[in-house]
Amino acid sequence: MRKRIPIYVVAVAAVCVLLGPVAHPPGEPEAVRAFGRLPVLAEGRIKPLDSVARSTLLVIQGRQRVMTPDNAELTPDEWLLDVLFVPERADTYRVFVVDNPDLLSLIGKSDESLAIRYQGAAKQAMALVGFLPSRQRRMSFDEVAPYLAQIEAQEKLAEPVEAQARTRFQSAVIQLYGSLARYVRLRRCLEPEGTRDFLGELLRLQETLADGVEAVRAKEAGRPHDEARAAAVIAEGQRFIGMSETTDILAIPPEDAGADPSAWNNAGQALLETFGQGYVNPSVLAYAGMGYAWRNNEPEKFAQIVKIYGSTLERRFGRQLRKARVEALFNAAEPFYAGMLIYLAAFLCAVLSWLRWPGPARAAAWGLVALGWAVATAGIATRMWLEGRPPVTNLYSSALFIGWGSVALCLVLEAAYRNAIGTAAAGLIGFATLVIAHYLALTGDTLEMMRAVLDSNFWLATHVVVVTTGYASTFLAGILASIYIFRGVFTRTLDKATADALARMVYGIVCFATLFSFVGTTLGGIWADQSWGRFWGWDPKENGALIIVIWNALILHARWGGLVRQRGLMCLAVFGNIVTSWSWFGTNMLGIGLHSYGFTEAAFWWLSVFVASQLALIGVASLPLGRWRSFRA
């Protein structure tokens, strides 16, 4: 029986992962899901509406779930439907995060006026220590709308200030303004402002189109005409122009299936063509029909229209539709969220194996890491297929890949040593990198298009992958060293054999890291020479990578020269964590150089905390060996 426990644990986890896309989100009607799979062209690529909904929600409110005022939970697709077709309802949902106190006072709120009063002592205590929010963080569009003019004025003042020189208030007001603008653009993507029955309007337009256009022509030519008709057509045209100017989502596919993505139109442009071609674009009509059914709560009609529209697209855009479907499924499956939980469980099992039940807990940890890694592999492979790119294309995917590479190395280590150290390190790094990736995803679409200078699959596949593997292995050496220090100082579990094994592992991984970080960095130099005519430019990101190479070389030379022994090696490897995190994130925070991605304040705070924690760990390791619990006589 005891032998089977690990198998049961892994099997339960696997079933949970597989059920994810089916069970979550709970109770979403199939028609709504089918709507989420419809393709649009946004941010330069064709993607499902589901992705538009999710990335918008992540940017404006930091999470995908939406709560209505009467505490019902909406899926991203349901929220998007309300935004598109029943905006007055969507305007009441609290989806705009406002944290900055000055910004709160700008919109007439304060910490007190937003405080949440919990019933019961337990909840109050949890709110006090920060496990429950102590105040409402999110505002609805209706709550913010009266202050739009002030927000816009403040944004205009803050916008010219350089990103790294902005105050917290300035950054916050720019962020809020951006979120509001994004929301408004989305609201006008399929229907104009203030309409309640767009389908009816379009059908009437269709009927009177010929006469109306004739009246306008006559008016322009100075001939006698029906003034009211002409005015109605001109007013309609003005609304369509308004729509086409305010949205950035191209929802209307071209009539033929030509591969040229620039032929996609936004709804406003497509409607303007009505007057020339004499009929309303059928895709716009289909969306207006869905809007009508959704607004009037007629689920059968809604399902029917979505189905018919989907099948007309199927004939022309089979390939794009297939991709959009896979992407929507990928969104719902949330493989990296599942991976995060599995890695955490694996880490706990591995620790358990050192303290108690070495056999079953170690086997369970091994199985869970393998499962988590398989899930992450599937997720990364899907992203690569969707994007048609090598695995690392931005900061977000570098976090995924660093985790993936480290865990792969850990699996090799565990296969060789079988002491649960590899699985513990895998669980820790896998979990941490996926948490980092989660926060990096808050900046928007993570499958974004590549800027011209980065548009080279060859170099992305070589330089970026190799240098990221170098980062991953340097981190891994640091994590293994932390395990050594933790177990040695705080527990009695670090016996001689384990300590020697860990020392060999760290040394081997540092050798591996030296090779990969060096080759990756020089490949970057060669890319720079190919594209900018210079091998080395002392750009911050290049310097960061160089420091990693030199640091690894320093560790190896210090060990060969006998300057450090086991404990010194561990301290140097832990410092490698600081060096690598600086290169990965710190250099981006300087806000200069060809490689930088922009300054993020929260990230800076976390980086400082991480550096402090690593320094503290080195301090702990420097305690005299007599104070280490494992080495005490």
Next chain:
Amino acid sequence: MPPAARLIRDLLVSLRLTVVLLALSIVLVFWATLDQVHLGVWAVQQKFFHSVFVFERLGEMRVPVYPGGYLIGGLLLANLVCAHAYRFRRGWAKAGIWTAHAGLILLLVGELVSGLVQQDFQMRLDQGGTRNYSESTLYNELAVTDATDPKFDEVVAIPESVIADGATVQDPRLPFKMVPRGYYPNSALQLRSQAPGAPQSPATQGMGPQVVATPLEVTYRQDERNTPTAYVELVGPEGSLGVWTVSTLLGNPQRFDYAGRSWKMVMRPQRHYEPYSLTLEKFTHDIYPGTDIPRNFSSRVRINPPGGGEGREALIYMNNPLRYGGLTYYQAGYENNDTTTILQVVRNPSWLAPYVACSAIALGLAIQFLIHLAAFVRARMRP
């Protein structure tokens, strides 16, 4: 061997020295990265890497506070060469280490050379326009042209640094001396009519009396350029001809006649002439549909070889520069509503060194890693 020599030898071949130098270089690179926020990348290179010592201003004095790139790199090089000469033993066990370190020596030397000889310029080309020179992004010159003959220009170019020094310039091709009377390394210009209270300008000739120059803080930012202004007095054999204001902000050359010839004078970015010229046939700037994310920039240029004759066409785009005449042209930017392309022009004769060096190092590290891996696997296979 005398004890002192032995001490020096032991120091030079020691791994302790290697570790210390590596640690020093990490601090140097890190410090230089932080300083880029204030100084910009070019000034940082001069201060930290292309120097024996890093100097900091302490009150009025410039004090060496830290070893610079040349010192650390030079000592590393000495350490590397000495250690390998001293410990050299034949055999395969260290083959990887030897290869990697030989590559490292080449890399250090190559970067030293390119740091000394690499030059950077920019070429701005309008649609349909042709140019046979590129311009420095950092340095300016005062160009005085004898434009009497419409078919032929005789140009005397005086580097900005000479004007900054305030030294009088006497050139055999010019019938007058040039005496700098004032110099602002960075400045703003205004029309005098728009600045009523401004003090009297020292300038008496050309555009000078009509403009007001105000000194500005020198900028080191990568996206900005200093715009110097100087007052230059021209002195002929029979006395002063007057004082001119020259500035890179004054676009067109100022003309005057003297000694029966007509002259043009202009402060402009330093030029680097080539025996051939480039013509911009078409600049293209693609974006992803529905966004403003750039997808591609490219410049189709025609290379007109020296002495006329049939040129050839080349397409310069991201990650695909043109190498011609010992120079590398790559797409750096655009302006004027996509009708002007900006090409970065780099001359680096030692560009091949890092390729060879890096291949050697990567090969060496890979060999060494595989040797270790094989030993490890063999040890584990043993029962």
